Amino acid sequence: MANCAIVGINWGDEGKGRMVDLITDHYDVVIRYQGGGNAGHTVVNEYGKFALHLLPSGIFRKGVVNILGNGVAVDCESLWTEMEDVRSKGVSITPENLKISDRASLLLPWHRLLDGLEEQRLADKKYGSTKQGIAPFYSDKFQKKTVQAGELLYPSHFQAHLEGLLEWKNLTIEKVYGAKPYTMDDLMAWVADYGEKLKPFICDTGAFLRKAQEEGKKFLFEAQLGSLRDLDYGIYPYTTSSNAIAAYAPVGSGAPWAKIDEIVGVVKAYSSCVGEGPFTCEWFGEEAEKLREAGNEYGAKTGRPRRVGPIDLVATRYGVEVQGATNIALTKLDVLSYLDKIPVCAHYELDGKKTDAFPFPAVLSEAKPVTEYMDGWKCDISGVRKWEDLPQAAQDFVLMVEKAIGCHIGYISVGPERDSIIIR
Protein backbone atom coordinates (compact mmCIF):
# COMPACT_ATOMS: atom_id res chain seq x y z
CA MET A 1 0.00 0.00 0.00
CA ALA A 2 1.29 3.48 -0.82
CA ASN A 3 1.03 6.56 1.46
CA CYS A 4 -2.31 6.78 3.23
CA ALA A 5 -4.20 9.24 5.45
CA ILE A 6 -6.81 8.15 7.98
CA VAL A 7 -9.26 10.92 8.66
CA GLY A 8 -12.58 11.46 10.41
CA ILE A 9 -15.55 12.26 8.18
CA ASN A 10 -17.88 13.70 10.81
CA TRP A 11 -17.47 15.44 14.20
CA GLY A 12 -14.68 13.17 15.49
CA ASP A 13 -14.81 9.99 17.60
CA GLU A 14 -15.57 7.91 14.53
CA GLY A 15 -13.05 5.25 15.54
CA LYS A 16 -9.94 6.55 13.75
CA GLY A 17 -7.59 5.26 16.44
CA ARG A 18 -8.94 1.76 15.98
CA MET A 19 -8.49 1.94 12.20
CA VAL A 20 -4.94 3.31 12.41
CA ASP A 21 -4.07 0.58 14.88
CA LEU A 22 -5.45 -2.00 12.44
CA ILE A 23 -3.60 -0.88 9.35
CA THR A 24 -0.28 0.39 10.77
CA ASP A 25 1.13 -3.03 9.98
CA HIS A 26 1.36 -2.00 6.32
CA TYR A 27 3.25 1.23 7.06
CA ASP A 28 6.71 2.18 8.28
CA VAL A 29 5.98 5.63 9.69
CA VAL A 30 2.80 6.93 11.42
CA ILE A 31 2.51 10.71 11.64
CA ARG A 32 0.16 12.96 13.61
CA TYR A 33 -0.08 16.20 11.69
CA GLN A 34 -2.41 18.53 13.62
CA GLY A 35 -4.22 19.05 16.92
CA GLY A 36 -3.01 18.39 20.41
CA GLY A 37 -4.11 16.55 23.51
CA ASN A 38 -7.71 17.74 23.13
CA ALA A 39 -9.21 14.58 21.69
CA GLY A 40 -8.68 10.91 22.30
CA HIS A 41 -8.23 7.94 20.03
CA THR A 42 -9.27 4.74 21.69
CA VAL A 43 -7.25 1.66 20.84
CA VAL A 44 -7.85 -1.85 22.17
CA ASN A 45 -5.04 -4.35 21.55
CA GLU A 46 -2.89 -7.02 23.20
CA TYR A 47 -1.45 -4.45 25.66
CA GLY A 48 -4.88 -3.32 26.91
CA LYS A 49 -7.23 -0.41 26.28
CA PHE A 50 -5.75 3.04 25.68
CA ALA A 51 -7.13 6.54 25.11
CA LEU A 52 -4.31 8.12 23.14
CA HIS A 53 -4.32 11.90 23.04
CA LEU A 54 -1.01 12.90 21.50
CA LEU A 55 0.85 9.69 20.74
CA PRO A 56 0.36 8.36 17.21
CA SER A 57 -1.58 5.08 17.24
CA GLY A 58 1.35 3.24 15.61
CA ILE A 59 3.21 3.33 18.91
CA PHE A 60 2.14 -0.25 19.68
CA ARG A 61 3.67 -1.77 16.55
CA LYS A 62 7.27 -2.94 16.60
CA GLY A 63 9.42 -1.37 13.88
CA VAL A 64 6.98 1.49 13.22
CA VAL A 65 8.40 5.01 13.66
CA ASN A 66 5.89 7.50 15.09
CA ILE A 67 6.15 11.21 14.47
CA LEU A 68 4.53 14.27 15.99
CA GLY A 69 4.71 16.63 13.04
CA ASN A 70 5.21 20.39 12.96
CA GLY A 71 1.43 20.96 12.80
CA VAL A 72 0.84 19.39 16.22
CA ALA A 73 0.39 21.36 19.45
CA VAL A 74 3.04 19.70 21.60
CA ASP A 75 1.91 19.80 25.21
CA CYS A 76 5.04 18.48 26.98
CA GLU A 77 3.24 17.76 30.23
CA SER A 78 0.34 15.79 28.72
CA LEU A 79 2.64 13.99 26.30
CA TRP A 80 5.02 12.86 29.04
CA THR A 81 2.13 11.68 31.26
CA GLU A 82 0.71 9.71 28.35
CA MET A 83 4.11 8.19 27.49
CA GLU A 84 4.54 7.04 31.10
CA ASP A 85 1.06 5.53 31.11
CA VAL A 86 1.58 3.62 27.86
CA ARG A 87 5.05 2.45 28.95
CA SER A 88 3.64 1.16 32.23
CA LYS A 89 1.59 -1.35 30.20
CA GLY A 90 4.73 -2.79 28.60
CA VAL A 91 5.02 -0.70 25.41
CA SER A 92 8.52 0.51 24.57
CA ILE A 93 8.81 4.23 23.70
CA THR A 94 12.30 5.41 22.75
CA PRO A 95 13.77 8.07 20.45
CA GLU A 96 13.91 5.26 17.88
CA ASN A 97 10.13 4.83 17.66
CA LEU A 98 8.94 8.30 18.69
CA LYS A 99 10.20 11.51 17.13
CA ILE A 100 8.98 15.04 17.80
CA SER A 101 9.45 17.61 15.06
CA ASP A 102 11.88 20.37 16.05
CA ARG A 103 9.49 22.70 14.16
CA ALA A 104 6.44 21.74 16.22
CA SER A 105 5.42 24.58 18.53
CA LEU A 106 5.07 24.06 22.26
CA LEU A 107 1.79 24.43 24.08
CA LEU A 108 2.83 26.46 27.13
CA PRO A 109 1.20 26.38 30.60
CA TRP A 110 -0.66 29.65 30.00
CA HIS A 111 -2.48 28.28 26.96
CA ARG A 112 -4.53 25.95 29.11
CA LEU A 113 -5.18 28.70 31.66
CA LEU A 114 -6.39 31.11 28.96
CA ASP A 115 -8.63 28.49 27.37
CA GLY A 116 -10.45 28.04 30.69
CA LEU A 117 -10.64 31.79 31.38
CA GLU A 118 -12.14 32.53 27.98
CA GLU A 119 -14.77 29.78 28.21
CA GLN A 120 -15.67 31.16 31.63
CA ARG A 121 -16.02 34.67 30.19
CA LEU A 122 -18.21 33.38 27.34
CA ALA A 123 -20.48 31.62 29.87
CA ASP A 124 -23.61 30.38 28.01
CA LYS A 125 -22.06 31.32 24.64
CA LYS A 126 -19.07 29.03 25.18
CA TYR A 127 -17.63 26.92 22.33
CA GLY A 128 -17.45 23.75 24.38
CA SER A 129 -13.66 23.69 24.49
CA THR A 130 -11.95 20.75 26.17
CA LYS A 131 -9.83 23.45 27.89
CA GLN A 132 -6.57 21.86 26.82
CA GLY A 133 -5.28 25.20 25.55
CA ILE A 134 -5.61 24.40 21.85
CA ALA A 135 -7.32 27.61 20.62
CA PRO A 136 -4.97 29.98 22.51
CA PHE A 137 -2.04 27.86 21.34
CA TYR A 138 -2.89 28.05 17.64
CA SER A 139 -3.69 31.75 17.79
CA ASP A 140 -0.30 32.37 19.39
CA LYS A 141 1.41 30.17 16.83
CA PHE A 142 -0.07 32.21 13.99
CA GLN A 143 0.97 35.41 15.76
CA LYS A 144 4.47 33.89 16.02
CA LYS A 145 4.22 34.12 19.81
CA THR A 146 5.19 30.67 20.97
CA VAL A 147 8.36 28.57 20.94
CA GLN A 148 9.34 25.68 18.70
CA ALA A 149 10.28 22.36 20.29
CA GLY A 150 13.76 22.52 18.72
CA GLU A 151 14.53 25.66 20.73
CA LEU A 152 14.74 23.44 23.83
CA LEU A 153 18.01 22.20 22.34
CA TYR A 154 19.44 25.75 22.53
CA PRO A 155 18.84 26.67 26.23
CA SER A 156 20.10 30.26 26.31
CA HIS A 157 18.19 31.15 23.15
CA PHE A 158 15.10 29.38 24.52
CA GLN A 159 15.19 31.29 27.82
CA ALA A 160 15.59 34.69 26.15
CA HIS A 161 12.72 33.92 23.73
CA LEU A 162 10.48 32.80 26.58
CA GLU A 163 11.25 35.93 28.61
CA GLY A 164 9.98 38.10 25.78
CA LEU A 165 6.81 36.04 25.42
CA LEU A 166 6.17 36.09 29.17
CA GLU A 167 6.12 39.87 29.30
CA TRP A 168 3.64 40.01 26.42
CA LYS A 169 1.40 37.18 27.63
CA ASN A 170 1.13 38.51 31.18
CA LEU A 171 -0.50 41.66 29.77
CA THR A 172 -3.43 39.53 28.64
CA ILE A 173 -3.52 37.32 31.71
CA GLU A 174 -3.55 40.24 34.14
CA LYS A 175 -5.21 43.10 32.26
CA VAL A 176 -7.85 41.23 30.26
CA TYR A 177 -8.74 38.39 32.61
CA GLY A 178 -7.50 39.72 35.99
CA ALA A 179 -5.71 36.43 36.66
CA LYS A 180 -2.38 35.75 38.34
CA PRO A 181 0.61 36.38 36.03
CA TYR A 182 3.28 33.76 35.36
CA THR A 183 6.88 34.24 36.49
CA MET A 184 10.03 33.12 34.72
CA ASP A 185 10.62 30.76 37.67
CA ASP A 186 7.26 29.05 37.00
CA LEU A 187 8.17 28.56 33.38
CA MET A 188 11.73 27.39 33.95
CA ALA A 189 10.50 24.85 36.53
CA TRP A 190 8.08 23.55 33.89
CA VAL A 191 10.86 23.38 31.29
CA ALA A 192 13.27 21.68 33.71
CA ASP A 193 10.66 19.07 34.43
CA TYR A 194 8.90 18.24 31.16
CA GLY A 195 11.03 19.92 28.49
CA GLU A 196 14.16 18.09 29.64
CA LYS A 197 12.42 14.73 29.54
CA LEU A 198 11.33 15.21 25.94
CA LYS A 199 14.57 16.63 24.57
CA PRO A 200 15.93 13.25 23.42
CA PHE A 201 12.88 12.79 21.19
CA ILE A 202 13.19 16.13 19.36
CA CYS A 203 14.86 16.08 15.95
CA ASP A 204 14.63 17.26 12.34
CA THR A 205 11.74 15.00 11.38
CA GLY A 206 11.60 16.61 7.91
CA ALA A 207 15.09 15.26 7.18
CA PHE A 208 14.09 11.88 8.64
CA LEU A 209 11.02 11.71 6.38
CA ARG A 210 12.97 12.70 3.26
CA LYS A 211 15.45 9.90 3.88
CA ALA A 212 12.64 7.48 4.69
CA GLN A 213 10.97 8.29 1.38
CA GLU A 214 14.22 7.74 -0.52
CA GLU A 215 14.40 4.33 1.12
CA GLY A 216 10.88 3.53 -0.13
CA LYS A 217 9.21 3.69 3.29
CA LYS A 218 5.44 4.15 3.45
CA PHE A 219 3.72 6.82 5.53
CA LEU A 220 0.42 6.75 7.36
CA PHE A 221 -0.99 10.18 8.29
CA GLU A 222 -3.27 10.16 11.34
CA ALA A 223 -5.84 12.92 11.81
CA GLN A 224 -7.45 14.11 14.98
CA LEU A 225 -11.15 15.11 14.90
CA GLY A 226 -13.29 15.04 11.76
CA SER A 227 -14.15 17.08 8.64
CA LEU A 228 -16.87 19.04 10.42
CA ARG A 229 -14.39 20.27 13.02
CA ASP A 230 -11.86 21.47 10.44
CA LEU A 231 -11.05 25.13 11.01
CA ASP A 232 -11.82 26.17 7.40
CA TYR A 233 -14.33 23.56 6.22
CA GLY A 234 -16.16 22.71 9.45
CA ILE A 235 -19.04 24.22 11.40
CA TYR A 236 -17.14 27.40 12.29
CA PRO A 237 -16.79 28.64 15.02
CA TYR A 238 -17.59 25.27 16.61
CA THR A 239 -14.50 23.83 15.00
CA THR A 240 -11.09 22.99 16.24
CA SER A 241 -8.31 25.53 15.64
CA SER A 242 -6.34 23.58 13.04
CA ASN A 243 -6.93 21.83 9.72
CA ALA A 244 -7.92 18.24 10.32
CA ILE A 245 -8.49 17.42 6.64
CA ALA A 246 -6.21 15.14 4.64
CA ALA A 247 -5.02 17.95 2.35
CA TYR A 248 -3.15 19.44 5.33
CA ALA A 249 -1.43 16.16 6.26
CA PRO A 250 1.78 16.62 4.24
CA VAL A 251 2.20 20.24 5.44
CA GLY A 252 1.62 19.44 9.11
CA SER A 253 3.80 16.35 8.94
CA GLY A 254 7.09 17.76 7.72
CA ALA A 255 6.70 16.13 4.32
CA PRO A 256 5.07 18.88 2.21
CA TRP A 257 6.28 17.06 -0.91
CA ALA A 258 4.54 13.79 -0.02
CA LYS A 259 1.75 12.40 -2.18
CA ILE A 260 -1.19 10.74 -0.45
CA ASP A 261 -2.37 7.79 -2.51
CA GLU A 262 -5.22 6.60 -0.36
CA ILE A 263 -7.51 8.57 1.99
CA VAL A 264 -9.48 6.34 4.33
CA GLY A 265 -12.42 8.24 5.78
CA VAL A 266 -13.83 6.88 9.00
CA VAL A 267 -17.62 7.09 9.37
CA LYS A 268 -19.64 5.80 12.30
CA ALA A 269 -22.87 3.87 11.64
CA TYR A 270 -24.64 6.57 13.69
CA SER A 271 -23.67 10.11 14.74
CA SER A 272 -22.04 11.51 17.84
CA CYS A 273 -20.74 14.93 18.72
CA VAL A 274 -18.88 16.24 21.74
CA GLY A 275 -19.37 19.84 22.72
CA GLU A 276 -21.40 22.72 21.38
CA GLY A 277 -22.64 23.73 17.93
CA PRO A 278 -25.47 22.76 15.60
CA PHE A 279 -26.02 18.99 15.37
CA THR A 280 -28.97 18.57 13.03
CA CYS A 281 -29.66 14.88 13.54
CA GLU A 282 -29.52 15.04 17.35
CA TRP A 283 -31.73 12.77 19.45
CA PHE A 284 -32.90 13.57 22.95
CA GLY A 285 -34.45 11.72 25.89
CA GLU A 286 -34.75 7.96 26.17
CA GLU A 287 -34.04 7.27 22.50
CA ALA A 288 -30.70 9.12 22.83
CA GLU A 289 -29.88 7.51 26.15
CA LYS A 290 -30.30 4.01 24.69
CA LEU A 291 -28.01 4.75 21.75
CA ARG A 292 -25.43 6.46 24.00
CA GLU A 293 -25.38 3.41 26.26
CA ALA A 294 -25.22 0.94 23.37
CA GLY A 295 -22.30 2.81 21.78
CA ASN A 296 -20.65 3.83 25.07
CA GLU A 297 -20.60 7.42 23.86
CA TYR A 298 -18.72 9.25 26.58
CA GLY A 299 -15.73 11.50 25.72
CA ALA A 300 -12.34 9.71 25.74
CA LYS A 301 -10.68 12.80 27.20
CA THR A 302 -13.40 14.38 29.32
CA GLY A 303 -15.85 11.54 30.10
CA ARG A 304 -18.64 13.92 28.98
CA PRO A 305 -21.76 12.23 27.56
CA ARG A 306 -21.66 12.73 23.80
CA ARG A 307 -24.63 14.05 21.87
CA VAL A 308 -25.94 11.26 19.63
CA GLY A 309 -28.29 10.68 16.71
CA PRO A 310 -28.72 8.53 13.60
CA ILE A 311 -26.22 8.56 10.74
CA ASP A 312 -26.40 11.91 8.94
CA LEU A 313 -26.05 11.32 5.21
CA VAL A 314 -26.01 15.04 4.33
CA ALA A 315 -23.13 15.86 6.68
CA THR A 316 -21.33 12.61 5.84
CA ARG A 317 -21.45 13.21 2.08
CA TYR A 318 -20.02 16.69 2.64
CA GLY A 319 -17.34 15.27 4.95
CA VAL A 320 -16.34 12.70 2.31
CA GLU A 321 -16.06 15.44 -0.31
CA VAL A 322 -13.86 17.80 1.70
CA GLN A 323 -11.53 14.97 2.65
CA GLY A 324 -11.32 13.62 -0.90
CA ALA A 325 -11.82 10.17 0.65
CA THR A 326 -10.99 7.21 -1.58
CA ASN A 327 -12.21 4.49 0.77
CA ILE A 328 -14.50 4.41 3.79
CA ALA A 329 -14.29 2.52 7.07
CA LEU A 330 -17.79 2.23 8.55
CA THR A 331 -17.43 1.62 12.29
CA LYS A 332 -19.68 0.49 15.14
CA LEU A 333 -22.20 -1.27 12.93
CA ASP A 334 -22.64 -3.77 15.79
CA VAL A 335 -24.01 -0.97 18.02
CA LEU A 336 -27.16 -0.70 15.87
CA SER A 337 -28.10 -4.36 16.39
CA TYR A 338 -30.55 -3.53 19.20
CA LEU A 339 -32.81 -1.38 16.98
CA ASP A 340 -35.99 -2.74 15.32
CA LYS A 341 -35.74 -0.08 12.61
CA ILE A 342 -32.51 1.67 11.66
CA PRO A 343 -33.01 5.44 11.50
CA VAL A 344 -31.20 7.49 8.88
CA CYS A 345 -31.05 11.27 8.55
CA ALA A 346 -31.47 11.13 4.78
CA HIS A 347 -31.95 14.82 3.92
CA TYR A 348 -32.29 18.22 5.58
CA GLU A 349 -35.14 20.64 5.41
CA LEU A 350 -34.13 24.28 5.21
CA ASP A 351 -36.47 27.22 4.57
CA GLY A 352 -39.31 24.73 4.05
CA LYS A 353 -37.40 22.95 1.24
CA LYS A 354 -35.80 19.52 1.24
CA THR A 355 -32.06 19.69 0.53
CA ASP A 356 -29.07 17.36 0.25
CA ALA A 357 -26.52 20.18 0.38
CA PHE A 358 -24.74 20.77 3.68
CA PRO A 359 -25.68 24.33 4.73
CA PHE A 360 -23.36 27.26 5.40
CA PRO A 361 -22.44 27.28 9.14
CA ALA A 362 -24.42 30.45 9.95
CA VAL A 363 -27.73 28.84 8.88
CA LEU A 364 -26.96 25.26 9.86
CA SER A 365 -28.87 25.55 13.12
CA GLU A 366 -32.05 26.28 11.11
CA ALA A 367 -31.86 22.95 9.26
CA LYS A 368 -34.19 20.12 10.32
CA PRO A 369 -33.51 16.43 9.79
CA VAL A 370 -35.62 14.36 7.38
CA THR A 371 -35.52 10.88 8.90
CA GLU A 372 -36.11 7.62 7.04
CA TYR A 373 -36.00 4.07 8.38
CA MET A 374 -34.49 0.81 7.21
CA ASP A 375 -35.10 -2.70 8.53
CA GLY A 376 -33.04 -3.72 11.56
CA TRP A 377 -31.23 -7.09 11.79
CA LYS A 378 -31.76 -7.68 15.53
CA CYS A 379 -28.92 -10.17 16.07
CA ASP A 380 -25.34 -10.04 17.32
CA ILE A 381 -23.00 -9.31 14.40
CA SER A 382 -19.83 -8.74 16.44
CA GLY A 383 -18.42 -12.15 15.48
CA VAL A 384 -18.95 -11.68 11.72
CA ARG A 385 -15.72 -11.44 9.69
CA LYS A 386 -16.98 -11.87 6.12
CA TRP A 387 -19.30 -9.62 4.12
CA GLU A 388 -21.47 -12.53 2.97
CA ASP A 389 -22.04 -13.56 6.61
CA LEU A 390 -23.62 -10.20 7.52
CA PRO A 391 -27.44 -10.37 7.71
CA GLN A 392 -29.14 -9.07 4.57
CA ALA A 393 -30.59 -6.06 6.44
CA ALA A 394 -27.10 -5.04 7.63
CA GLN A 395 -25.73 -5.42 4.09
CA ASP A 396 -28.60 -3.29 2.77
CA PHE A 397 -27.80 -0.57 5.30
CA VAL A 398 -24.10 -0.51 4.30
CA LEU A 399 -24.97 -0.43 0.58
CA MET A 400 -27.46 2.40 1.13
CA VAL A 401 -24.82 4.48 2.98
CA GLU A 402 -22.24 3.75 0.29
CA LYS A 403 -24.58 4.92 -2.48
CA ALA A 404 -25.64 8.05 -0.59
CA ILE A 405 -22.12 9.22 0.25
CA GLY A 406 -20.58 8.31 -3.08
CA CYS A 407 -17.55 6.39 -1.82
CA HIS A 408 -16.70 2.70 -1.55
CA ILE A 409 -16.98 1.21 1.95
CA GLY A 410 -13.95 -1.06 2.16
CA TYR A 411 -13.92 -1.74 5.90
CA ILE A 412 -16.82 -2.53 8.23
CA SER A 413 -15.99 -2.57 11.92
CA VAL A 414 -18.15 -4.68 14.22
CA GLY A 415 -16.26 -4.33 17.51
CA PRO A 416 -13.48 -2.35 19.19
CA GLU A 417 -10.88 -5.14 19.03
CA ARG A 418 -8.23 -5.15 16.32
CA ASP A 419 -9.65 -8.17 14.47
CA SER A 420 -13.36 -7.24 14.67
CA ILE A 421 -13.37 -6.15 11.05
CA ILE A 422 -14.87 -7.11 7.71
CA ILE A 423 -12.72 -6.19 4.70
CA ARG A 424 -14.79 -5.78 1.58
Ligand code: GDP
Ligand atom coordinates in the same frame (compact mmCIF):
# COMPACT_ATOMS: atom_id res chain seq x y z
P1 GDP B 1 -11.45 8.30 17.47
O1 GDP B 1 -11.09 9.54 18.20
O2 GDP B 1 -12.00 8.59 16.10
O3 GDP B 1 -10.36 7.29 17.44
O4 GDP B 1 -12.67 7.67 18.24
P2 GDP B 1 -12.82 7.19 19.75
O5 GDP B 1 -11.56 7.06 20.44
O6 GDP B 1 -13.91 7.95 20.38
O7 GDP B 1 -13.26 5.69 19.43
C1 GDP B 1 -14.48 5.27 19.30
C2 GDP B 1 -14.86 4.27 20.40
O8 GDP B 1 -15.53 3.19 19.81
C3 GDP B 1 -13.73 3.62 21.17
O9 GDP B 1 -14.15 3.32 22.47
C4 GDP B 1 -13.45 2.35 20.38
O10 GDP B 1 -12.84 1.31 21.14
C5 GDP B 1 -14.83 1.98 20.00
N1 GDP B 1 -14.97 1.30 18.72
C6 GDP B 1 -14.30 1.54 17.56
N2 GDP B 1 -14.81 0.78 16.57
C7 GDP B 1 -15.83 0.05 17.13
C8 GDP B 1 -16.77 -0.88 16.59
O11 GDP B 1 -16.79 -1.20 15.42
N3 GDP B 1 -17.70 -1.37 17.48
C9 GDP B 1 -17.74 -1.04 18.79
N4 GDP B 1 -18.68 -1.57 19.56
N5 GDP B 1 -16.86 -0.15 19.33
C10 GDP B 1 -15.93 0.39 18.49
